Amino acid sequence: MSLFPKGPYKHNIFLGTPLIDYSITRQQSITANSKSILWTPRWTDEEIYGGTTFFVYKDKILTLKTKYPSIDLVLRPHPSTFKNALFLGKMTESEIEEYKNRVKEHGASFDKNEMVGDSFRQTGILITDYSSIILEFFLSGKPVIYCGKTNINFDEIYERIFPGFYIAENWEQVESAVQKLLNGEDDLKTIRMNIIEDIKKQHIGATERIVNFLIKDAYYQ
Numbered sequence: 001m002s003l004f005p006k007g008p009y010k011h012n013i014f015l016g017t018p019l020i021d022y023s024i025t026r027q028q029s030i031t032a033n034s035k036s037i038l039w040t041p042r043w044t045d046e047e048i049y050g051g052t053t054f055f056v057y058k059d060k061i062l063t064l065k066t067k068y069p070s071i072d073l074v075l076r077p078h079p080s081t082f083k084n085a086l087f088l089g090k091m092t093e094s095e096i097e098e099y100k101n102r103v104k105e106h107g108a109s110f111d112k113n114e115m116v117g118d119s120f121r122q123t124g125i126l127i128t129d130y131s132s133i134i135l136e137f138f139l140s141g142k143p144v145i146y147c148g149k150t151n152i153n154f155d156e157i158y159e160r161i162f163p164g165f166y167i168a169e170n171w172e173q174v175e176s177a178v179q180k181l182l183n184g185e186d187d188l189k190t191i192r193m194n195i196i197e198d199i200k201k202q203h204i205g206a207t208e209r210i211v212n213f214l215i216k217d218a219y220y221q
Helices: 018-027 060-067 081-088 093-105 116-121 134-138 156-164 171-182 189-203 206-219
Strands: 036-040 072-075 125-128 144-146
Touching: 036 116, 060 072, 060 171, 081 093, 116 134, 125 134, 125 171, 134 144, 134 156, 144 171, 156 189
Parallel strands: 036 072, 036 125, 125 144
Antiparallel strands: none
């Protein structure tokens, strides 16, 4: 049967997702500094968008560099974060500049990579709010400390990877997870790797399968 048959009869064929196939393949050869921490907060605190920990943790996150001087602490807030902070009246322009200076003074830095995938390759631990970029990092097998809302209607793939997250509902839980991971205590590693192996079975080779199917489908029409 054709993938796009004429008439009222249609069917769907699951051949995997090229983006996941690409992400898994790209992550396989990655080795990053296990003491490099990337923080990726969202830009808005509106519940419908999953909320943000930026305004709650923006100062606390810098204490990690004070407590663990040897770590590389990199901040990658959403590009709209400071613009939104101004719009909402949560920060003034002078406060934003002062904050950027404090980040530098603490020995932390803002991410300069244009593509987040490049940042992920350099990162050992991800601290993040709800975001569509989590999946790519998760597929590397490295730990995720999730600070976002847990009552969101996640799609199927995020439901599958969620058990592999370290859930932090407050700053104390973020600190605890960071401390354990820096000490080499990664309790969820086996769970993450098992989830990734299951995902691989469905999605590795997806691009090739889709191309081959389309060629075959076109040939037999």
